[in-house]
Amino acid sequence: MAESPVQFLRGTFYRWTQLFPEICPELRKAPAVLAVGDLHIASFGTWRDGFGRLIWGIDDFDEAYPLPYANDLVRLGVSAILDASEGEIKVGLGNVADVILDGYRTCLSAGGKPFVLEEKHKWLRNIALNCLDIPADFWKKMDALPASRADVPADAREAITRLLPAPKLPYRVVRRIAGVGSLGHLRYVGIADWQGGQIALEAKAAIPSACLWARPAASSRIYYQLALDQAIRCPDPFVRLSGKWLVRQLAPDSSPIEIETMSGQKDQDKLLHAMAWEAANVHLGSAKAPARIAADPEQPLR
Amino acid sequence: MKSLSDKNGPRSGKQRSERKRQPTMGTAMNILTATKNFEGWVGRHTHVVKSQLSDKTQTDG
Numbered sequence: 001m002a003e004s005p006v007q008f009l010r011g012t013f014y015r016w017t018q019l020f021p022e023i024c025p026e027l028r029k030a031p032a033v034l035a036v037g038d039l040h041i042a043s044f045g046t047w048r049d050g051f052g053r054l055i056w057g058i059d060d061f062d063e064a065y066p067l068p069y070a071n072d073l074v075r076l077g078v079s080a081i082l083d084a085s086e087g088e089i090k091v092g093l094g095n096v097a098d099v100i101l102d103g104y105r106t107c108l109s110a111g112g113k114p115f116v117l118e119e120k121h122k123w124l125r126n127i128a129l130n131c132l133d134i135p136a137d138f139w140k141k142m143d144a145l146p147a148s149r150a151d152v153p154a155d156a157r158e159a160i161t162r163l164l165p166a167p168k169l170p171y172r173v174v175r176r177i178a179g180v181g182s183l184g185h186l187r188y189v190g191i192a193d194w195q196g197g198q199i200a201l202e203a204k205a206a207i208p209s210a211c212l213w214a215r216p217a218a219s220s221r222i223y224y225q226l227a228l229d230q231a232i233r234c235p236d237p238f239v240r241l242s243g244k245w246l247v248r249q250l251a252p253d254s255s256p257i258e259i260e261t262m263s264g265q266k267d268q269d270k271l272l273h274a275m276a277w278e279a280a281n282v283h284l285g286s287a288k289a290p291a292r293i294a295a296d297p298e299q300p301l302r
Numbered sequence: 303m304k305s306l307s308d309k310n311g312p313r314s315g316k317q318r319s320e321r322k323r324q325p326t327m328g329t330a331m332n333i334l335t336a337t338k339n340f341e342g343w344v345g346r347h348t349h350v351v352k353s354q355l356s357d358k359t360q361t362d363g
Contacts, residue, residue: 014340015333186348207347213340 005082006040009075013038013063014210020071030068031296033286034227036279037063037209039072040079041089044275045256046117046128047236055234056115056124056257057278062246064227065209066219066286069293072279073100080272083259090265091272099269103276108293112232112284115274123267124257124274131261133252139198142191142250145174152188156203159242160190163201163249169194176202189250200250206241230285 009016017037021028036043036058045059080096083089091099107113117125152173161167171192178187186205191198208220225241238249248254262268283289331339 012333012337015336018331018336205348207344210340213343 004086004088006042006079006086006088009079009082010038010040010042014213016075017063017067017071017209017211018214020074024070024074027068027070027074030070031289031292032066033069033283033289033293034064034223034230035067035069035072036061036227036282037065037067037071037211039076039279041076041083041259041272041275042079042256044278045254046132047239047254048251049116049234050237053234054117054125054128054253055236056117056121056128056274057233058282059236059254059256061224061227062206063209063211064223065211066223067211069283069289072283073104073276076100076272076275076279080259088260089262089268091259091268092265095269096272099272100276103273104280107277107280108284108290111290112281114232114234114281115278116234123270127262127267127271128255128257131257132255135252138252142174142189142198142200145176145189148173148175148188153186155243156186156188156205156245157190159203159240159245159247160188160201162242163238163240163247164190164192165194165199171201201238201247202250203242203245203247206244206246227282227285232281232284 038060039058043058043060044056046054046056047059049055077096077100080089080091080100081093084091084093084096115121115124117128157173160171164171169192171190174189174191176187176189187202189200189202191200206222206224208222212218212220222241222244224246228235228239236249236254238247240247257271259268259271262271283293
């Protein structure tokens with residue numbers, strides 16, 4: 001987290017959600033939607049949907065929670081501005097809010113649409129294909145992960161087993177450390193050989209959003225699955241909340257796309273615009289979100 | 303009795319700074335205290351997950 005302001009932002013959503021209502025008091029009253037919560041420029045990646053299509057979008061809903069819609073937009077903007085101020089990206093600083101608001105507003109008006117990187121969005125597909133892991137390197141890294149020394153909880157095993165392609169497929173369990181903000185989250189990865197190649201499923205202990213820590217009287221529900229189910233989205237069939245475990249496939253095609261990998265300001269602005277559109281795809285899952293947001297007297301989207 | 307300017311007019315600099323300094327839940331807690339507090343909260347939730355699992359394991363066993 002000490003590496004850069006963006007890393008610090010990514011790792012401290014708990015502090016953000018504690019201070020946001022105080023620093024932006026006019027925005028705390030904005031209409032609530034089921035928001036991503038911890039949205040920032042590194043919250044985006046690729047996956048394959050049930051039809052094998054390459055999809056790009058938000059891939060982390062650990063902190064999903066009912067929040068003012070402005071939370072996600074402001075946090076996305078702050079992360080872009082912090083990254084730009086470090087010289088990591090070239091988005092126009094004075095332009096960030098306009099680009100985000102335009103992407104968000106356009107998506108709300110259009111009723112939302114996911115980013116299917118096939119016949120459309122060729123610019124994003126080209127970037128995505130360059131960011132995907134090389135399968136041989138990916139599996140070399142997976143093979144190097146240490147075996148889990150502790151007993152794997154029975155529920156974690158059950159959660160992994162449910163997503164295996166064959167019910168009695170044997171698999172070994174390794175430990176993995178990942179994420180910036182996932183303080184103390186237990187992770188177990190099951191790796192199996194299946195039909196001539198390896199597959200990996202990770203079970204991560206799911207806990208309620210840090211919003212509950214900041215507002216103890218709030219709901220203790222884990223909103224991960226609801227956010228996935230409600231959003232305008234082509235879901236990854238291998239991501240599922242199973243009891244207290246979030247299970248997801250680890251694969252070379254499930255990769256983050258970092259805005260820093262794009263060279264020019266024009267492309268980075270375009271990606272930022274797409275990020276705001278994707279945030280709206282998630283917010284559109286909440287009932288009557290466009291009408292409620294449009295009726296917000298404080299909203300800057302008019 | 304408050305004058306109209308007291309109610310609706312611009313606040314003086316002193317009034318504004320007093321309003322700013324009013325401690326609230328977030329600003330009353332510094333980042334180190336907040337982080338320690340949050341880590342404890344995560345630990346308790348992870349512990350809940352662990353104990354629920356061990357209960358289930360015992361039940362299943």
